[in-house]
Amino acid sequence: MENKRVVILGAGESGVGAAKLAKKQGFDVFVSDFGAIAPAYKTSLTDLQIPFEENQHTTDLILNAVEVIKSPGIPDKAFIIQAINELNIPVISEIEFAKRYTNAKTICITGSNGKSTTTMLTYYILKNAGINVGLAGNIGQSFAAQVAEKEYDWYVLEISSFMLDNMYDFKADIAVLLNITPDHLDRYDYKLENYALSKMRIAQNQTANDAFIYCADDAETLKMLERLKVAAKKYPFSIHKKVEMGAYIENQTIYINTNLNQEFTMSINDLALQGKHNIYNSMASGIVAKVLELRNESIRESMGNFKNIEHRLEFVAKISDVTYINDSKATNINSTWYALESVNTDIVLIMGGVDKGNDYTMLKDLVKSKVKAIICLGKDNKRIHEAFEEDVEVIVNTFSAAEAVQVAYHLAKKGSTVLLSPACASFDLFKNYEDRGNQFKAAVKEL
Structure with a gap:
């Protein structure tokens, strides 16, 4: 497929990886990212002499592709994907x-x-x-x-x-x-x-x-x-x-x-x-x-x-007989259900963030029986308040990991667990769930 044009949308780990492979296979490669490209990925593309653009999608440079490889994060509703689909250009994943x-x-x-x-x-x-x-x-x-x-x-x-x-x-x-x-x-x-x-x-x-x-x-x-x-x-x-x-x-x-x-x-x-x-x-x-x-x-x-991965029910510290657990990777209801199910003490639950259309009813029984307080960590926590105000005596709003940990420290009783298990995405206050987990851990270590 010598010199056939392949366009890659998204210049994160998967996009830059696809660009490397496409270049090696002799394609004419172009990378386009609607947001900013991280410096390390820019360097990789420059070193490979692969042309790219950031903070925009230039249709003239994209719609002449024989195939488009798209980052999993780009929804089909995105204007550029709709434009590509109208021309019947195949869109595939990096995998x-x-x-x-x-x-x-x-x-x-x-x-x-x-x-x-x-x-x-x-x-x-x-x-x-x-x-x-x-x-x-x-x-x-x-x-x-x-x-x-x-x-x-x-x-x-x-x-x-x-x-x-x-x-x-x-x-x-x-x-x-x-x-x-x-x-x-x-x-x-x-x-x-x-x-x-x-x-x-x-x-x-x-x-x-x-x-x-x-x-x-x-x-x-x-x-x-x-x-x-x-x-x-x-x-x-x-x-x-x-x-x-x-x-x-x-x-x-x-x-x-x-x-x-x-x-x-x-x-x-x-x-x-x-x-x-x-x-x-x-x-x-x-x-x-x-x-x-x-x-x-x-x-x-x-x-x-085997040692489990970071940010998934990860033990952080035990301070004044209170255990702190980082489950920042719990970005949906079910993950949080698992986390609550696996903790056998009273819980101060830190949750919230970008709600993906969550139905909180499946958490109600576990929250009622185990959770003594909920600390919301996110810009809009209305739905969490509505879901649990009858089940939990204390629901507090916070806007940073440090603030959430300070509040938890004062609310947690001896023998209980402070659990960060958000049930939501992290993009309102953090770069990603790793950033959220790391800020939580740093705040616990400051106590």
């Missing part, structure tokens, strides 16, 4: 583009919650077992950049619904769907069904030789499996019922069978990741490992000593 240029096999993990943890754990298990494996997608260095620069046999990819929406010929060798709960509904016409269909694209193009791993306890996933045919071999996991092929729990022990070799067993008390949601994540990763016929001892060792 779709990168897969064309590698023979590596892929393990693709999606779901509303637990993606990052499961992706990191799966990568850790494979790496420890001596597999030549890369980690990419929504996490770490971009897939395209790694395809351009490295040689791996396998990739573990964290895949969001936004990425899946622009993946067409891509096929996962092993697909993992953890759960489907309401998230990002603003991008899916506020219909859960549309979002669920997007998640199911993880199984598209799979054949009988591939594996599809899913949660048999997740109602929306089961609904979708009744509607859509999945050709791959199915491996369900459940904590409520026994399954023949896949993973289940009996007497506090995980059992995994994939028909390939001896059964895998491990006590849930020996898992590095504790809490119900993490048992699901560990089961999913364990099935992947067994499908790949890794040794039981190796899997057990990895699942027993």
